[in-house]
Amino acid sequence: MLPSVFSERLFDNVFGDPFSMMTNFHGHGHGSVFGKHGKNLMKTDVRELENSYELDVDLPGFKKEQVNVELDDGYMTICAAKGVEHDEEKRGQYIRRERSSGECCRTFYIGKGLEPKDVSARFEDGILRISFPKAPAEKEPEDRRVSIM
Template sequence: MKTDIREKDDQYELAVDLPGFKKDEINLDVKDGYLTISAQKGLDKDEENKKGRILRQERYAGVCSRSFYVGDVKPEEVKAKYESGVLTIALPKEDARKCSSCNTITIE
């Protein structure tokens, strides 16, 4: 899965190339701070070629997945769109956590 990650002012945007997949073959899951993208493709054996006998047919069949650590993001805050073979995911940006009781460590 070729992926581009862009940082914008208020969000991160992931663009994942998934050519040849249908929207219902792609799954997104947010669990324990990780966003997991998985896509599964099977072979369609129901199709018949009425114009002749198929001598060779090459199609990808299998599963591919990718995980990214995204922190404490709620699933309802994640927006996703699939268009022209590219899955675009928008993740909200967390405010930088400020340390209220930071301790300085002395280097020896």
């Protein structure tokens, strides 16, 4: 077991996930504002029902006003942004500050046929619940062979 300092492994930077830098470098995934643990934000459960899909997205510490959901060309992007309030009246010197401000986003492909009116969303107790209908299944051609003349 690796040593732990403030509940972070000492050698995370050396033995961390080599692909996490690529994700942040290309602008996909979670922003670096939330540090190396940004990938732990916005954990999502996706359920398939008979006629729809449901997503439950964990957004602890965020308020409804700080969450935004957009549809664009078949992709649904969920972003949550917040800032840390600094109280000028507080006294004392911080020894450690772990709360930060910034934005985290996730994008899901949900199909091109959906409009914002087709998607329902509600935010309760730090969980964003989204529901949207399944796109109609595309019919496959009965015969895939091409006739040669």
